[in-house]
Amino acid sequence: MDISTGLPVQNRYVNRDIPKEFVNGVSEMRSSKLPTEFSSELYLAANPDVKAAGVDPITHYLQFGAREGRKLRPEGVQRETTGRIRGVVRGLGERLRLKHGN
Numbered sequence: 001m002d003i004s005t006g007l008p009v010q011n012r013y014v015n016r017d018i019p020k021e022f023v024n025g026v027s028e029m030r031s032s033k034l035p036t037e038f039s040s041e042l043y044l045a046a047n048p049d050v051k052a053a054g055v056d057p058i059t060h061y062l063q064f065g066a067r068e069g070r071k072l073r074p075e076g077v078q079r080e081t082t083g084r085i086r087g088v089v090r091g092l093g094e095r096l097r098l099k100h101g102n
Helices: 020-031 040-046 048-053 057-068 079-100
Strands: none
Touching (some): 040 048, 040 079
């Protein structure tokens, strides 16, 4: 949409039309929401192929994982322990940042 006129405009990039299917797919992905208990660390632990591929866990879950029925956490990790694990991981990350000055 042209912000000065309010009229719709064609989606273009480098003087080429962007297919509507692509635009709609991106909009769908943006509207998808992560579950409140989602943890990147646990998702990667439960899905080692995603970790090995070096893919961002949030992007992977939103684009593929939810539709594929991927597990959010490894077997045996209960929801109530998820918060504690996340806290430990964050604490370790903070210690590393302080130690190495990043």
